[in-house]
Amino acid sequence: xxxxxxxxxxxxxxxxxxxxxxxxxxxxxxxxxxxxxxxxxxxxxxxxxxxxxxxxxxxxxxxxxxxxxxxxxxxxxxxxxxxxxxxxxxxxxxxxxxxxxxxxxxxxxxxxxxxxxxxxxxxxxxxxxxxxxxxxxxxxxxxxxxxxxxxxxxxxxxxxxxxxxxxxxxxxxxxxxxxxxxxxxxxxxxxxxxxxxxxx
Ligand code: ITT
Numbered sequence: 255x256x257x258x259x260x261x262x263x264x265x266x267x268x269x270x271x272x273x274x275x276x277x278x279x280x281x282x283x284x285x286x287x288x289x290x291x292x293x294x295x296x297x298x299x300x301x302x303x304x305x306x307x308x309x310x311x312x313x314x315x316x317x318x319x320x321x322x323x324x325x326x327x328x329x330x331x332x333x334x335x336x337x338x339x340x341x342x343x344x345x346x347x348x349x350x351x352x353x354x355x356x357x358x359x360x361x362x363x364x365x366x367x368x369x370x371x372x373x374x375x376x377x378x379x380x381x382x383x384x385x386x387x388x389x390x391x392x393x394x395x396x397x398x399x400x401x402x403x404x405x406x407x408x409x410x411x412x413x414x415x416x417x418x419x420x421x422x423x424x425x426x427x428x429x430x431x432x433x434x435x436x437x438x439x440x441x442x443x444x445x446x447x448x449x450x451x452x453x454x
Contacts, residue, residue, distance in 0.1 A: 255452070256280040257378075260311035260319040262292055263340075265406025266437070270322065273432055273441045277448070282317065290314055300324065300337055300375040301387060308379035316381050320444075324374040324436060326408045328396060330367045331359065339408070353400060353411045360396055368396045370412065374436040376444050384454065386447045390439025395419050405431060 257279040259270050267283060274281060284290065293310040297303035300323040308321035325339030335342040335356065343351035360368065372392040379385040393415050400410035402424025409424035409431075416434055423431055432438045 256282050256317055258282045258284070258287075258311060258315055258317040258319045260284065260307055260321045263322075263406070266322050266324075268428065269432055269435070269437055270320070270441065272428060273438060274445075277445070279318075284311075287311075287315055295323075295337075297323075297337070300373055300389075301377070303337060304375040304377040304387065305379070305385065308377040308385065312379040312381045318378065318380050320376060320378045322374055322376055322437065322440075324372065326356075326412070327371050327373060328356070328360070329369045330363055336373075349407050353408050356396065356408070357399070357411060361398075365395070370394055370396050372408075372412065372436040374440045376437075376440045378444060378448070378451065380451075384451070386444065386451050388440045388443035388447065390436040390441070390443070392434060392436040392439070394423070397422055401425060404428065 259267055259281060261267060262284060271281060293306060295303045297306055304321045304323035308319045312319035325336050327333045327336050341347050343355040371394065374390045375387060377385055377387045395413040397411045397413050402410050402422045404427055405424045410422055412423040413419040414421050414423055
């Protein structure tokens with residue numbers, strides 16, 4: 255049996271592949287399906303977007319497909335950038351442009367107004383139409399300037415609660431981030447549900 259990691263984001267692929275490596279499934283990536291262009295993310299929630307991506311790739315490939323929709327929610331900004339995290343600074347935004355835009359928006363907010371959390375919703379979709387879904391949350395704070403070289407996305411400005419807000423997620427090697435992150439939590443739950451789902 256195979257499982258398609260249905261994401262175009264290289265940072266996600268690395269983290270997910272590492273966490274799922276002990277599963278008895280052949281892990282495939284979208285590298286094997288480069289002709290497929292990603293679906294428009296028209297959902298209003300992480301769940302809707304994860305479901306539409308997982309369904310799209312499962313139907314196009316005939317494989318069991320795992321999609322991740324995730325983002326950063328800043329309390330003082332009413333949950334923004336949220337589902338718009340990937341394109342916060344516009345259509346051709348890079349990770350760096352996105353987090354610099356967020357830092358600029360938050361430059362006058364004091365420490366106690368900088369709470370944030372990462373959210374990840376995973377959907378694992380079988381071409382028959384059945385699916386399972388899980389969610390993970392990672393609490394933290396937004397730094398005043400970027401630090402660290404690991405990870406991707408907003409990691410350089412996300413201060414990790416488990417390290418007393420003294421380290422950013424980009425200062426944590428993959429194996430440490432993968433014990434704490436929103437994605438790690440969602441995947442841990444998914445791994446619990448998977449055996450029964452695959453038996454059906
Ligand atoms: P796919 O849809 O192909 O999976 P994407 O990058 O477009 O790739 P999303 O729409 O789910 O995926 O956007 C997620 C964005 O949220 C991502 O680009 C980052 O900016 C941010 N993000 C999610 N998880 C993150 C993490 O662990 N660390 C840092 N930023 C993260």
